[in-house]
Amino acid sequence: MPYIQRDDTGRITALLQHAAPDQEYLPATHPEVVAFLTRDRADHASLHALAESDAEIARVTEDLIYLLIEKNLILFTELPQAVQSKLLAREKLRTSLRGSIDNFLDDSESI
Numbered sequence: 001m002p003y004i005q006r007d008d009t010g011r012i013t014a015l016l017q018h019a020a021p022d023q024e025y026l027p028a029t030h031p032e033v034v035a036f037l038t039r040d041r042a043d044h045a046s047l048h049a050l051a052e053s054d055a056e057i058a059r060v061t062e063d064l065i066y067l068l069i070e071k072n073l074i075l076f077t078e079l080p081q082a083v084q085s086k087l088l089a090r091e092k093l094r095t096s097l098r099g100s101i102d103n104f105l106d107d108s109e110s111i
Contacts, residue, residue: 002026002033012036062090 002015003023012032016023026033065087068074076084 002028004033004036062087 002017003019003025004012005014005016005020005023007013012035015033015036019025065074065079065083069076076087079087
């Protein structure tokens with residue numbers, strides 16, 4: 001192993017354990033094979049990082065909306081109904097999570 005499958009541009013698209021018609025053999029240490037395997041991991045890591053970033057940006061956006069409401073720059077009721085519903089649902093979830101976590105610090109202590 002590995003036998004490789006290429007697309008029309010010559011880029012490796014698959015690694016196969018057994019030979020099939022029109023496939024070539026490359027050693028596992030061949031730079032193209034290593035690049036193919038690493039590219040998949042790099043793509044996965046990038047997608048994971050992007051998903052984490054999306055969650056962080058969502059929280060930043062939510063905090064920004066609440067800040068604008070608190071400063072009376074916008075009214076909650078001016079937001080589209082779908083946005084209002086999502087914000088209320090998230091606030092309800094966050095509140096329920098806060099209540100379920102026992103705080104081992106008293107009010108005078110901080111982390």
